[in-house]
Amino acid sequence: MRRAIEAPEHDVRADRDSQFQAFMGGATQRLYRVAYLLSGDAGEAEELTQHTLVRTYTAxxxxxxxxxxxxxxxxxxxxxxxxxxRRRKRERPVPEVPERTAPGSDPADAVLDRTSLARAIQHLSRRERAVIVCRFYLDMTEQQTAAELGVALGTVKSACSRALRKLRVDPDLSPLAHHQEAQ
Known part of the structure; x- marks a missing residue:
């Protein structure tokens, strides 16, 4: 008699686990990419992704x-x-300073370089970075971004405007700066 009571509970849990595994298989890479864009660090992005999946599973x-x-x-x-x-943008030591561009390379290649963009995004404030990732990486509308971040629509618009202004003059994305370095 007791087995009959336990079996449906086990089936429900197995069904729930299989549904979550299917979700996890399709969402892990997407969540990791967003985490990397937000944090700029592969290790932190992995941690954020894992914690996100754990919290999603519990809910x-x-x-x-x-x-x-x-x-x-x-x-x-x-x-x-x-x-x-908690971390408040601490400097992180690196073994060696990375090169920006190879001499003689096309400055347009540096602008399109994902690494340059990821570095430039890290110069933005936390809110500006979150708005840029939601608006342009996740392709959300301003309204969706405001709902996602829990802020007012005007906040999204002003943060996006400030962030884009900063990105336009960021040395990591400036073709002129890369051209001058190559000379």
Missing amino acids: WDRLDGGDPYAYARRILVNLHSDWWR
Whole structure:
């Protein structure tokens, strides 16, 4: 008699786990890319992704019919904000200074270089970086970005404007700066 009672509970848990595994298989890389763009560090991006998946799993039963990727993305952005508040942009030592461009290379290649863009995004404030990632990497509207970050629409617009202004003059993205270095 007892086995009959346990079997449905086990089936529900197995079904829940298989649903989460299917979600995780499709969302892990996407979440990692967002985490990397937010943090600029591969190790921190992995940590953020893992913590996001753990929190999403614990809330899986409450997501009835909702979009689990949107929920996970929101967790990811909030976790990054929490970690950023604790760490407060410390300098990180590196074994050697990376080269910006090879001599004689086309300056347009440096502008398109993902590494240059990732470095430039790290010069933005936490809020500006989150807005840029949501608006242009995740292709969200201003309204969706405001809802995702829990801020007013005007805040999204002003943060986006400031961030784009900073990116336009960032030396990592400036073709003129790369051209002058090559000479």
